[in-house]
Amino acid sequence: xxxxxxxxxxxxxxxxxxxxxxxxxxxxxxxxxxxxxxxxxxxxxxxxxxxxxxxxxxxxxxxxxxxxxxxxxxxxxxxxxxxxxxxxxxxxxxxxxxxxxxxxxxxxxxxxxxxxxxxxxxxxxxxxxxxxxxxxxxxxxxxxxxxxxxxxxxxxxxxxxxxxxxxxxxxxxxxxxxxxxxxxxxxxxxxxxxxxxxxxxxxxxxxxxxxxxxxxxxxxxxxxxxxxxxxx
Amino acid sequence: xxxxxxxxxxxxxxxxxxxxxxxxxxxxxxxxxxxxxxxxxxxxxxxxxxxxxxxxxxxxxxxxxxxxxxxxxxxxxxxxxxxxxxxxxxxxxxxxxxxxxxxxxxxxxxxxxxxxxxxxxxxxxxxxxxxxxxxxxxxxxxxxxxxxxxxxxxxxxxxxxxxxxxxxxxxxxxxxxxxxxxxxxxxxxxxxxxxxxxxxxxxxxxxxxxxxxxxxxxxxxxxxxxxxxxxxxxxxxxxxxxxxxxxxxxxxxxxxxxxxxxxxxxxxxxxxxxxxxxxxxxxxxxxxxxxxxxxxxxxxxxxxxxxxxxxxxxxxxxxxxxxxxxxxxxxxxxxxxxxxxxxxxxxxxxxxxxxxxxxxxxxxxxxxxxxxxxxxxxxxxxxxxxxxxxxxxxxxxxxxxxxxxxxxxxxxxxxxxxxxxxxxxxxxxxxxxxxxxxxxxxxxxxxxxxxxxxxxxxxxxxxxxxxxxxxxxxxxxxxxxxxxxxxxxxxxxxxxxxxxxxxxxxxxxxxxxxxxxxxxxxxxxxxxxxxxxxxxxxxxxxxxxxxxxxxxxxxxxxxxxxxxxxxxxxxxxxxxxxxxxxxxxxxxxxxxxxxxxxxxxxxxxxxxxxxxxxxxxxxxxxxxxxxxxxxxxxxxxxxxxxxxxxxxxxxxxxxxxxxxxxxxxxxxxxxxxxxxxxxxxxxxxxxxxxxxxxxxxxxxxxxxxxxxxxxxxxxxxxxxxxxxxxxxxxxxxxxxxxxxxxxxxxxxxx
Numbered sequence: 001x002x003x004x005x006x007x008x009x010x011x012x013x014x015x016x017x018x019x020x021x022x023x024x025x026x027x028x029x030x031x032x033x034x035x036x037x038x039x040x041x042x043x044x045x046x047x048x049x050x051x052x053x054x055x056x057x058x059x060x061x062x063x064x065x066x067x068x069x070x071x072x073x074x075x076x077x078x079x080x081x082x083x084x085x086x087x088x089x090x091x092x093x094x095x096x097x098x099x100x101x102x103x104x105x106x107x108x109x110x111x112x113x114x115x116x117x118x119x120x121x122x123x124x125x126x127x128x129x130x131x132x133x134x135x136x137x138x139x140x141x142x143x144x145x146x147x148x149x150x151x152x153x154x155x156x157x158x159x160x161x162x163x164x165x166x167x168x169x170x171x172x173x174x175x176x177x178x179x180x181x182x183x184x185x186x187x188x189x190x191x192x193x194x195x196x197x198x199x200x201x202x203x204x205x206x207x208x209x210x211x212x213x214x215x216x217x218x219x220x221x222x223x224x225x226x227x228x229x230x231x232x
Numbered sequence: 233x234x235x236x237x238x239x240x241x242x243x244x245x246x247x248x249x250x251x252x253x254x255x256x257x258x259x260x261x262x263x264x265x266x267x268x269x270x271x272x273x274x275x276x277x278x279x280x281x282x283x284x285x286x287x288x289x290x291x292x293x294x295x296x297x298x299x300x301x302x303x304x305x306x307x308x309x310x311x312x313x314x315x316x317x318x319x320x321x322x323x324x325x326x327x328x329x330x331x332x333x334x335x336x337x338x339x340x341x342x343x344x345x346x347x348x349x350x351x352x353x354x355x356x357x358x359x360x361x362x363x364x365x366x367x368x369x370x371x372x373x374x375x376x377x378x379x380x381x382x383x384x385x386x387x388x389x390x391x392x393x394x395x396x397x398x399x400x401x402x403x404x405x406x407x408x409x410x411x412x413x414x415x416x417x418x419x420x421x422x423x424x425x426x427x428x429x430x431x432x433x434x435x436x437x438x439x440x441x442x443x444x445x446x447x448x449x450x451x452x453x454x455x456x457x458x459x460x461x462x463x464x465x466x467x468x469x470x471x472x473x474x475x476x477x478x479x480x481x482x483x484x485x486x487x488x489x490x491x492x493x494x495x496x497x498x499x500x501x502x503x504x505x506x507x508x509x510x511x512x513x514x515x516x517x518x519x520x521x522x523x524x525x526x527x528x529x530x531x532x533x534x535x536x537x538x539x540x541x542x543x544x545x546x547x548x549x550x551x552x553x554x555x556x557x558x559x560x561x562x563x564x565x566x567x568x569x570x571x572x573x574x575x576x577x578x579x580x581x582x583x584x585x586x587x588x589x590x591x592x593x594x595x596x597x598x599x600x601x602x603x604x605x606x607x608x609x610x611x612x613x614x615x616x617x618x619x620x621x622x623x624x625x626x627x628x629x630x631x632x633x634x635x636x637x638x639x640x641x642x643x644x645x646x647x648x649x650x651x652x653x654x655x656x657x658x659x660x661x662x663x664x665x666x667x668x669x670x671x672x673x674x675x676x677x678x679x680x681x682x683x684x685x686x687x688x689x690x691x692x693x694x695x696x697x698x699x700x701x702x703x704x705x706x707x708x709x710x711x712x713x714x715x716x717x718x719x720x721x722x723x724x725x726x727x728x729x730x731x732x733x734x735x736x737x738x739x740x741x742x743x744x745x746x747x748x749x750x751x752x753x754x755x756x757x758x759x760x761x762x763x764x765x766x767x768x769x770x771x772x773x774x775x776x777x778x779x780x781x782x783x784x785x786x787x788x789x790x791x792x793x794x795x796x797x798x799x800x801x802x803x804x805x806x807x808x809x810x811x812x813x814x815x816x817x818x819x820x821x822x823x824x825x826x827x828x829x830x831x832x833x834x835x836x837x838x839x840x841x842x843x844x845x846x847x848x849x850x851x852x853x854x855x856x857x858x859x860x861x862x863x864x865x866x867x868x869x870x871x872x873x874x875x876x877x878x879x880x881x882x883x884x885x886x887x888x889x890x891x892x893x894x895x896x897x898x899x900x901x902x903x904x905x906x907x908x909x910x911x912x913x914x915x916x917x918x919x920x921x922x923x924x925x926x927x928x929x930x931x932x933x934x935x936x937x938x939x940x941x942x943x944x945x946x947x948x949x950x951x952x953x954x955x956x957x958x959x960x961x962x963x964x965x966x967x968x969x970x971x972x973x974x975x976x977x978x979x980x981x982x
Contacts, residue, residue, distance in 0.1 A: 186920075
C-alpha cells in the first residue's frame with residue numbers, strides 16, 4: 001500500500017462533507033504554503049548552523065549533503081543553491097586530495113549556476129561567493145593557477161565592493177588570501193591582519209536573523225585575527 | 233519534476249492530515265545499509281537519500297548509512313558523492329529496512345577533464361592541466377626566459393646551436409611559424425651576425441598562453457611545413473603595476489595603469505651586453521658588443537563583458553659587430569659556383585671579416601574579439617611589421633628591408649554544446665628587398681589569401697572530431713591549393729586518451745629563392761600523428777608517433793655541392809620542385825609535479841629518422857640540423873622557507889651530420905651535445921616592492937659543443953681545405969639580475 005492510495009482513502013472518508021472539505025483544503029493550502037516557506041528557512045538555518053559550528057569533517061560532509069537535498073527540494077529558492085555551493089567550497093578548502101577538491105568545486109559551480117538562473121542578477125554576495133570559489137580553485141594548485149584564478153578572485157572582489165563596500169566577507173576572503181600567500185609574494189600574517197580587522201568591525205554591525213541574508217564568517221574571522229596577532 | 237509536484241501536493245495533504253490529528257497511521261521507518269565501490273570497498277561521506285525528499289543520511293568511514301523517513305511505498309534511494317558517479321535503485325518501503333547495498337562507480341570524470349585533441353600539440357595555458365605556463369618558461373634553466381628557447385625542452389624539437397628558429401620534426405627553421413594572437417610574426421628573432429644565435433623578441437609574461445604544435449595543426453594556419461608556435465597575449469591586467477629591472481644585458485622599466493574596463497601599458501628598455509660578454513667564454517671577437525633599446529605601448533579595452541580590443545606598438549633598435557670567418561676568402565672566382573661579379577671582392581677580404589648589424593624593428597597589431605550570448609564569436613586582427621637591417625660585410629654594405637601587412641577575420645558559431653563551426657579568411661602581403669652595395673639588388677613582394685573552415689564536433693562526451701579545410705592562394709607564385717586537415721581524440725579512460733591528426737600543409741619556397749626572382753611551386757608535407765596521453769593529478773605521460781611525407785621540395789640544380797648556407801642564389805640558378813623526403817619518429821614526454829612537494833620536473837625524449845633531398849643536396853640525406861636522439865630533463869624545486877626557486881636542465885643530443893668533402897655526403901657525425909644549465913631565483917618583499925633576484929649559468933661545465941665543421945675553399949674553388957669546427961658564439965654564460973615590481977594598493981581596498 002503506498003501513500004497515494006492512503007490519501008485516496010482518506011479523501012474518500014470525507015466524501016460526505018464535501019463543502020467542508022473544500023473549505024478546509026483551501027485554508028490548509030494557504031497554511032501549508034506558509035509552513036513550507038517557514039519550513040525552508042528553519043531547515044536551512046539549522047543545517048547551516050550545524051555545518052558552520054561543526055569541528056568534525058564528517059559532520060560537515062553530512063550537513064553539506066543535506067544542503068544539496070534542500071537545494072533539490074526547494075529548487076526555486078536561490079538561497080538553497082547558494083548554501084549548497086558555499087558548503088561545497090568550504091569542503092574543497094578542507095579536502096586534501098586535489099582531484100576531489102576540484103570535484104567539490106564542479107558541484108559548487110553547478111549550484112551557483114542554478115542560483116544565478118533564479119536570481120538573474122549579481123549581488124555583492126554572489127560576487128563574494130564567486131571570489132571564494134576562485135580562491136578555492138587557486139588553492140588546489142597555487143603555483144600553476146594563480147595567474148588565472150588570482151584575477152578572477154580580485155575582479156569579483158572589486159565588483160562586490162562596488163555594490164556593497166560594507167560586506168565583511170569580502171575583507172575576510174582577502175585576509176584569507178593574503179594569509180595563504182607566501183610572505184615573499186606580499187602575503188603573510190602582517191599583511192593579512194588589516195583585512196581581518198576591517199572585516200571584524202563590519203561583522204559586528206551585521207545581524208544573523210535571516211538565513212537568506214548571508215552572515216557566515218564572523219567566528220572564523222575572529223579566529224584568524226587572533227592568529228595574525230600571534231608571532232610569525 | 234512531475235514526481236516532485238505530485239510529491240509536494242502529497243506532502244501538503246500529509247500536512248493536512250497531521251493538522252487534523254490523523255497522525256496515527258504515519259510511522260517513521262528506519263532505513264540503513266552500506267555503500268561500496270566497484271572493489272567492494274566502503275565509500276565514506278556519501279549522501280544517501282530518498283529522491284525528492286529531505287530524508288537521507290551520510291555514510292561513515294565504514295560506508296554505513298542510517299536515516300529515518302516517513303515515506304512509504306515505492307521510492308528511489310540515491311547515493312551521491314563528488315568523486316563517484318551517482319547510483320540509485322528503487323525500493324519499496326513497508327517497514328524498517330536494513331542491509332541495503334548501493335554500488336558506486338568511482339572516478340567520476342569531472343568537467344575540467346573534457347576531451348581535448350592533443351595530437352601534435354602541447355598547450356601551455358590554464359585550460360589544460362599539466363603543461364607549460366609563463367612561469368614555467370621563466371623558471372626553466374637554460375631557456376633564459378625566452379619563450380622559443382623554452383620550447384626546445386619539449387619533444388619534437390632540436391637544439392638550435394648557432395642558428396635561430398625552431399627545428400621541428402625534421403623541418404628546417406623556416407618551416408615553423410610563430411604567431412601572436414593569430415598574427416604571423418616576421419623576423420621573430422633579434423637580428424644578429426651569421427653563425428650567432430639570438431633571442432626571440434618575446435618575453436614570457438606578455439602572454440597568458442603558449443601553444444606549441446609540432447604538426448597536424450588547425451586549418452586556421454598555413455604556410456608552415458612543420459608546425460606552429462602560437463602565443464596569446466594577456467587580456468586586461470589585474471591591477472596597476474610598476475616594474476623595474478636591471479640585469480647583465482641592460483635595464484628596463486614598465487608601467488601598467490588599469491582603469492575599470494581598460495588599461496594602458498608602456499615600457500622601455502636599454503640593452504648593453506658588455507657585462508654579459510665580459511663574463512662569458514666567447515668564440516667570436518665582438519669588437520662592438522650588442523647595444524640597443526626599445527619601447528612598447530599597449531592599450532586594452534573591454535567595451536563589454538565579452539569583448540576585448542587590444543592595440544599594441546613595439547619598436548626596437550640593436551647594433552652589434554663581430555669578426556666572422558670569411559667563407560669566401562681565397563676562393564677561385566672563376567669557378568662554377570663562385571662566378572658572381574662581387575665574389576672577387578669578398579675573396580680579397582681575408583680570413584676574418586668585420587660584420588656589423590644595425591637593426592630597426594617595428595611591430596604593431598590591432599585585434600578585437602567579441603562573444604555574443606555564448607553562441608557566436610568574432611575575432612579580427614590587423615598588423616603591420618617592418619624590419620630594416622643595415623649590415624656591412626667588411627666594406628660592403630648589405631641592406632635588407634622586410635615588411636608585412638596582414639589581416640584576419642573569423643567567426644565561430646556554437647550551434648550547441650557539441651557542435652561549433654569556425655569560418656575565416658586571412659590575407660598576407662609581405663616582401664623583402666635586399667641589396668649588396670651596388671653589386672646587385674634583389675626583391676620580391678608576395679600576396680597570400682586564404683580561407684578556412686573548421687568544424688568541432690563532440691558526438692559523445694568521450695569523442696571529439698575536428699575536420700577542417702583550408703584554401704590558399706599565392707599571388708607571386710600563382711598557385712592555388714586546398715589543404716584538408718583532420719584531428720580527433722577519444723577518451724579511453726578517466727585519465728587517458730588517444731588522439732589522431734593528419735593534414736596537408738603547403739609552403740612557399742624559402743625567401744632566398746623568392747629574392748632571386750625564382751618562382752617554383754608550393755612545397756608540400758603530409759602529417760600522420762597518433763598519440764596516447766595519460767594525465768592524472770599533476771602527472772602527465774605522453775607517447776606520440778608520427779610520419780611525415782614531404783613532396784615538391786625545392787631543389788637547386790648544381791653540378792657541385794656548396795656547403796655555404798650564405799651562397800648566392802640568383803635568377804640564373806635553376807630550381808624546381810623535384811625534392812622530396814620523409815620524417816618519422818617517436819616522442820616521449822613525462823611531467824610530474826606531484827611526487828615530491830614543490831618539485832616539478834619533466835623529461836622529454838625524441839627519436840627521429842629523417843632524410844630529404846632538397847635545396848642543393850646532391851642525394852637524399854639527413855640534414856645537418858638533425859640529431860637522431862634528443863633528451864631534456866628539466867627540474868625545478870621551490871624551497872618555501874628560503875623563498876628560493878632552484879632549477880636545473882640537462883640536455884643531450886646525439887651527433888649531427890656534417891659535410892665532409894672526403895666522405896660520402898653528410899655521412900659523418902659530430903660528437904654528442906651535452907649541456908647543463910642551472911638557475912636560482914630568490915624572492916623578497918621590500919615593503920610594497922616585490923623583488924626577484926635571479927642568477928643563471930648556462931653550460932656550467934663549459935662543454936665545447938660542436939655543431940659541424942666548415943671546410944675552407946681550396947684553390948679548385950671547392951670546399952676541400954682545412955676544417956674548422958662550427959661552435960656557438962658563447963660556451964659558458966653567466967647571467968644575473970633583479971626585478972622589482974610594485975602593485976598598486978588601492979586606498980579604498982580597506
